[in-house]
Amino acid sequence: DAEITQSPRHKITETGRQVTLACHQTWNHNNMFWYRQDLGHGLRLIHYSYGVHDTNKGEVSDGYSVSRSNTEDLPLTLESAASSQTSVYFCASSEDRVGAGELFFGEGSRLTVL
Amino acid sequence: EDQVTQSPEALRLQEGESSSLNCSYTVSGLRGLFWYRQDPGKGPEFLFTLYSAGEEKEKERLKATLTKKESFLHITAPKPEDSATYLCAVQGGSEKLVFGKGTKLTVNP
Numbered sequence: 509d510a511e512i513t514q515s516p517r518h519k520i521t522e523t524g525r526q527v528t529l530a531c532h533q534t535w536n537h538n539n540m541f542w543y544r545q546d547l548g549h550g551l552r553l554i555h556y557s558y559g560v561h562d563t564n565k566g567e568v569s570d571g572y573s574v575s576r577s578n579t580e581d582l583p584l585t586l587e588s589a590a591s592s593q594t595s596v597y598f599c600a601s602s603e604d605r606v607g608a609g610e611l612f613f614g615e616g617s618r619l620t621v622l
Numbered sequence: 623e624d625q626v627t628q629s630p631e632a633l634r635l636q637e638g639e640s641s642s643l644n645c646s647y648t649v650s651g652l653r654g655l656f657w658y659r660q661d662p663g664k665g666p667e668f669l670f671t672l673y674s675a676g677e678e679k680e681k682e683r684l685k686a687t688l689t690k691k692e693s694f695l696h697i698t699a700p701k702p703e704d705s706a707t708y709l710c711a712v713q714g715g716s717e718k719l720v721f722g723k724g725t726k727l728t729v730n731p
Contacts, residue, residue, distance in 0.1 A: 550626065550721035551666070551709070566718065598665050609656035609713050613665030 510535045514599050514614035522622055527586040529617045531599030539602045540582040541611065542566075542574065544595040551598065557582055589621045624649045624714045626722035634728045635700055643695040643725045645710030655693050656719065657686050658709040666709055700729045 512533040521527050533540065538559045543551040553566030555574040563574050571593060573585045586593055596618050600611040627646045635641055647655065654673050658666035670679040672688040679686045683704060685696045695708055705728050711721040 548723070550723045551711075551719075552721075553718055556718070600665070609654045609671055609711060609719055610668050611666070611719070613667070615665050616663070 512599060512601055512612055512614045514597075514617045516617060517615065518618045520620045520622065521589050523589060523591060525589050527589050527619065529584045529586075529597055529599075529619070531582045531584065531614060532580055533599075533601045533612070534580065535601055535603070535612060536579060537601035537603050537612075538579065539604075540576070541600045541602075542572075542582065542584045543598045543600065544568065545598060545616075546595050554584065554597075555582075586619075589619075591621050593619065594621045595619060624712055624716070624720040626710055626712055626720055628708075628710050628722035628725050630725060631723070632726045632728070634730065635697075637701055637729055637731050638699050640696070640698045640700070642697070643708055643727070645693040645695070645722055646691060647693070647710075647712045648691075649712045649714035649720075651715040653713040653715070653717070655688055656711045656713070657693070657695055658711065660707045660709055660724070669708075697727070700727075702729050702731050705729045 515530045541556040542554040552568045554572050557563050557576040596616050598616050599614045602611050625648045629644045657669040660666040670686040675690045677688050683698050687694045707724040707726045709724045711719045
């Protein structure tokens with residue numbers, strides 16, 4: 509069965525360190541997204557990609573970057589982790605761009621920045 | 623700016639006690655309204671898409687409805703396994719989804 513997997517599922521790091529969260533999907537979807545989820549907030553879009561070599565900023569992109577070198581993977585990098593980036597991160601993919609509300613989510617990566 | 627407000631924040635029901643969750647929205651050019659279910663420690667799972675006012679979708683004990691300003695998720699005779707957080711999202715002209723904060727539903731046996 510097709511799926512979307514994230515790794516690591518849990519990570520603790522220190523302020524200032526670089527962190528990369530991996531996302532791999534076997535749906536062969538062109539569209540991939542990274543969200544963060546915090547108490548008191550809905551899911552907030554960090555970055556998204558509509559295809560290989562395409563990346564776009566979402567509403568909370570400061571301090572994060574992504575790159576898309578193939579269809580299957582969209583890694584999320586925190587260049588210099590900050591305590592404000594402690595959160596649960598979800599990767600998602602979709603088949604359609606317009607009407608692309610049917611997202612398939614990964615299980616999430618819980619990141620703690622000390 | 624697209625906005626989604628869900629109410630109540632939390633809802634506790636007895637098994638078999640029907641109720642509704644509300645999702646109020648403002649959006650420029652609605653492309654779709656989406657309902658998701660999220661279990662603790664898991665990613666959201668897609669439930670329904672609604673595209674226009676008057677539309678309804680059903681799945682087991684859940685029925686989603688849509689008006690020009692809000693959507694309701696009706697839960698009929700809920701069971702404990704329906705306990706989860708239910709998320710509402712809208713997609714407007716920007717194509718990006720905007721999520722509400724969710725309603726945490728607890729169904730007691």
